[in-house]
Amino acid sequence: MDHADHVRLLRDGVTHGGTWADLGAGAGAFTLALAELVGPGGEVIAVDRDGGALRELERAVRRDGATVRTLSADFTKPLDLETLDGVVMANSLHFVRDKAPVLALVHRMLKSSGRLLLVEYDTDRGNAYVPHPLSFETWRALADASGFTGTRKLGIVPSRFLGRIFSAESVRA
Template identity: 40%
Template sequence: MHLDTAIHLISSGIEKSSSPQVWVDLGAGRGLFTKALAFQLPAESIIHAVDTDAAALRTIELPDGITLRTQQHDFVHDELHLPLLDGVLMANSLHYVKDKYTFMKAIRSTLKPAGRIILVEYDTSRSNTWVPYPIAYTALEKFAHEFGFSSVQKLAEAPSVYQGSMYAALLL
């Protein structure tokens, strides 16, 4: 995927503000979506990038004015040390979480009152080696209220060479 596609998928879910924001990218990898997020945030914002791969985290470069803080952790099993967040980005990572209910409740508790979660996921319910616990958009809509969110909105879609299509969703 290219940076412009990543920006297209998530940009409408990020609150436009001149005040700095604090976000976390769970499962950041080499930072494609971390960078896409950074281009949407105002100066002096902070992004915490969390991934198990320390080498991948070291490759992340963000535009000037955005602070990157990396944590080498397994976001599903390890305790994360994060401040209250304006937002959580999970691009191609929620499908690694088996117990989505417990996980999403815990993540919801890290958000400020007006905080948001942006998910990018394969729009499928069929699991495979790379997507062990998929959540199709229709399933996400169904479970969003159980996760503690009042609203779920589809932001965008994009084709995927792996699973047909991907969607980006905003949880509020």
């Protein structure tokens, strides 16, 4: 995947402006796409427990998009974030076995009608590298049960690893 793929996977779920968080941002592949789509005047908070990855992200940030702020933290614990316009979780929820408590935290971070964009391998069978992935159908049921609505697929990218990657948008009910 390249930057164009990252932008394409998120594009239809992102509105211009506002404050977004990228949980499990890593070195920022999706943070940079998100910052481009949110645009000047908006803010993206990149959260990761890996400080080294966040430093790498800070070096890659462009000045012509949304402001990018980094936060070194564990997204399975409460974060001091609220009334966000949107949250992106790209290839990070699959590290969590018990996803409902994390989704409850994400729900609390979002304003009413805020967006949760998920990027994941489209499979329910994990491995050593991707321990707890979830297919789009599993995600839709879990999102419905976690206070989100309107879950819809935004895009798909074929992947040699685990077949394909989907992106999906859910709305905080």
